[in-house]
Amino acid sequence: MSAQPFFLPAGDAGPGQRFCLHQAASPAVAARGAIIYIHPFAEEMNKSRRMAALQARAFAGAGFHVLHIDLYGCGDSSGDFADARWELWREDVALAAHWLRDSFPGPLTLWGLRLGALLALDCAHRLRPDGLLLWQAVVSGQAHLHQFARLQTAARLFGGDTAPGADNHDIAGYTIAPALADAIRRQEAQPLPPPCPVQWLELAPASTEQPPALQAASMLVIDRWRQAGASVTARALGGTPFWNSSEIVEVPALLDASLDAMDSLAPAGVLP
Structure with missing residues (x-):
């Protein structure tokens, strides 16, 4: 079945x-x-649409309702990116959660990609979902912004953009308000052990000599969470990092692994 588009009034x-x-089960x-899908930051959102759509269809085929929501100032939602705020995005996730909980019974999972995973983690402490599915989770908002700043620096070097007084918050073609940038910098995964089970999936280079491995920064966060009692x-x-690939790519192994992860977070037969 095709996903059904609609506009959800933000209200309060x-x-x-x-x-x-809405991808119906x-x-x-x-x-x-x-499941609520929380998209990544800026251009990564667009590069990830194909994988997000494929995964939503796979989840629907396994019995899950999936809701994609464009956060405020992103995609086709109201507002400009320059007006986006972390607090508004947090309210958007809550809005999506309330809509799903009112419409469909059963466990609720927050599924976040990159910065969307960090937002999902932040929201989990308020919404108390039944599970978190994190794709390539950003563990430090400050490091993530630095990565985007490097993209802008490269663009200026190769594009000859040396105009004086350039806005430091114009990053890779996106105007980011200082309030949003400051809020993102303050986000850190390590101090936020999740209140629900987590399935953490990452893509990494593979070779014939050694299998893919989690990033060191990810392992540090995961170890600290486990020490705090998190599952x-x-x-x-x-697989290819599709969120920043020059072309739209698919990673079937991630789709399959995510289905397996949801078997753990929301086993079949839990609803009458």
Whole structure:
């Protein structure tokens, strides 16, 4: 079944409305719950659309309702990117969660990619979902912004953009408000042990000599979370980092691994 687009009024959550895509669970299988997809930052959102759509269809075929929501100032939702704020994005995730919980019974999972994974983690402490599925989670907001700043520096070097007084918050073609940049810099995964089970999936280069491995920064966070009592299952897979690839690519191994992860977070047969 095709995903159904609609606009969700933000109401008290913020100005305007949010563009959503609802991928309904297949009627041919038993319902197993609902999933909110929280997209990554800036251009990574666009590069990831194909993989997000493929995964949503796979989840729907396994009995899950999936809701994609364009955060405020992103995609087809109200607002400009320059007006986006972390607090508004947090309210957007809550808005999506309330819509799903009102519409469909069963476990609720937050599925976040890159900075969207860090936002999912932040929201989990308020929304208390039943599980978190994290794809290539950003563990430090400050490091993530530095990465985008390097992209802008490269663009200026190769494009000859040396105009005086350039806005330091114009990064890789996106105007980022100082308030949003400051909020992102403050986000760190390590001090936020999740209140629910976590399935952590990463893509990493693979070779014939050694299998894919989690990043050292990820392992540090995961170890600290486990010491704090969190339940975390982590796995590295070989595959192309589609969120920043020059072309749209697919990673079937990640799609399969995510289905396996949801078997753990929301086992079949939990709903009558």
